[in-house]
Amino acid sequence: MASVKVEQNSTNHVTNQMRPDSKKPVMNDDTGWKAQLQRPPKDMRMQTTDVTDTKGNEFEDYCLRRELLMGIFEKGWEKPSPIQEASIPIAQTGRDILARAKNGTGKTGAYCIPILDRIDTSKNVVQALIIVPTRELALQTSQICIEVSKHIGCRVMVTTGGTNLRDDIMRLTEKVHLIIATPGRILDLMNKNLVHADHCKMLVLDEADKLLSQDFKGMLDAIIAHLPHDRQILLYSATFPLTVEQFMRKHLNNPYEINLMDELTLKGVSQYYAFVQEKQKVHCLNTLFSKLQINQSIIFCNSTQRVELLAKKITELGYSCFYIHAKMVQQHRNRVFHDFRQGLCRNLVCSDLFTRGIDIQAVNVVINFDFPKHAETYLHRIGRSGRYGHMGVAVNLITYDDRFAMHRIEQELGTEIKPIPKVIDKALYVAEYQTMPDDDDEDGEVPHKSQSGANNQSK
Structure with a gap:
């Protein structure tokens, strides 16, 4: 190989x-x-x-x-x-x-x-x-x-x-x-x-x-x-x-x-949940894609089989999508990781392989399509957005069976996962909507905005 x-x-x-x-x-x-x-x-x-x-x-x-x-x-x-x-x-x-x-x-x-x-x-x-x-x-x-x-x-x-x-x-x-x-x-x-x-x-x-x-x-x-x-x-x-x-x-x-862990979750990551039935998840995801201003997103599933199935569904909906999981050939994994990092695709569906230390600054939205069972996994997943003190949003699709796990994880991490509002303030996760320093700052440099793309997902 x-x-x-x-x-x-x-x-x-x-x-x-x-x-x-x-x-x-x-x-x-x-x-x-x-x-x-x-x-x-x-x-x-x-x-x-x-x-x-x-x-x-x-x-x-x-x-x-x-x-x-x-x-x-x-x-x-x-x-x-x-x-x-x-x-x-x-x-x-x-x-x-x-x-x-x-x-x-x-x-x-x-x-x-x-x-x-x-x-x-x-x-x-x-x-x-x-x-x-x-x-x-x-x-x-x-x-x-x-x-x-x-x-x-x-x-x-x-x-x-x-x-x-x-x-x-x-x-x-x-x-x-x-x-x-x-x-x-x-x-x-x-x-x-x-x-x-x-x-x-x-x-x-x-x-x-x-x-x-x-x-x-x-x-x-x-x-x-x-x-x-x-x-x-x-x-x-x-x-x-x-x-x-x-x-x-x-x-x-x-x-x-x-x-330096006076609190466990990143300050810049706003956490929300949407209460859904299992059969409503794909429809809910489609709604999120249309309403959120996504620069790049990482979408987590709890099994490799569900990763591939969801990636296929997202592609059928007309959105650009890569997927990656541990059972893929290493050369293919390397290519997907490299191309997503280079911004060649807006959405990445993955398993927990991708929760450890992966630093892609352009990711401003993390979606837990499947809610994790452990607080540690949740912490690492949502930490893929809001990198290096920047702002990001994490949306959790919660079924009836997930409700106890969510409450337990909130308690273990000392954090709050709020119900998702009808409109999420773009200032919470989109660079252009945040308060920017004056253009003529002390270094004389023009502010560098992130590459956030079009207002919504490009189909």
Whole structure:
């Protein structure tokens, strides 16, 4: 099976790079290096205190390499979010970290920035390992690491199950500094002595609660056995069940604990329910499509079979629709994920495969076509909208049998799911209807509006 392999950064350091508009290398200009950055358009959408309630630190405050700062700013990251402020300076000291923070508040940046800063690109050894539970999240995380580290010459590799092992073996004959992987594949490579982890002193577990669940039982212990004793372990998750606490006591050394979960749900996500019969769900969904101003939507079902059936129904209604679930061929999954991320389709129907860490900024509507049974699943699902402090809406189609589960989840999460009004205020989830700063803001940049498309769905 063909695999999607990442991907290495340019080996050129910034000292040797020439900008087309500059007659000398960027790094020789100690005063004007920021002005020469190729930054993306400034995102002027409203943000909630989930990401704005900071101490006012700047990325420059952390004594990061200038080449890394260049990648951070060219990625469009302007200031650290609360989880990044709390995490980066502690991670730089080499101390273990146990961090809880909401979905979509900058956890990836919180661990990839200090890791990339500490990697010595002159050494041809694997120095850091990031483990995530799903293939899609591995691809997304590796792409972020590649973009942020593009000026420091860090070689990044992604390896996941469901792809050709031979490609990994070939890739490992070249220089690799950082590996992003799913647990089964990296353990296989370690056991076959294809990945040598003697110098891998930094380990990140992203979505740690999922990694330490029964799905990956014992794998993390086996992976850690391959690492040196003086390694640093960073755990990040939105929820921490007992399995995480047991793992922490076994493997972490006096971890620094960060908890930014004074409440569990994102402030920017408005939650509603529509009380329907099972046979009315498709009609209700059709009504939502016609009334909501959807930029992109993710629609969740509780089984792979229902994912495919619903996607077919939505297509028959005349709306553009992709679907993705765990039983699909990996190459097909990669293509769907990539195309939806690029905005080639407005609606994506999926199973819970897609609830973990997937960050698509354009998603402003999440619909639970089937209501989940567990609070943790609900939390991760609705966290696909309202990314990085922006606004979004979650609509739950509730049947008679779902009513107790909804009340229980409201209580467990300390949140309220309200009856859906006849008209949902567009300011709650559409960027153009939110209060925008003045066009002539301090940076002199024109506000960047999200690509929200037509007023309703395009048929």
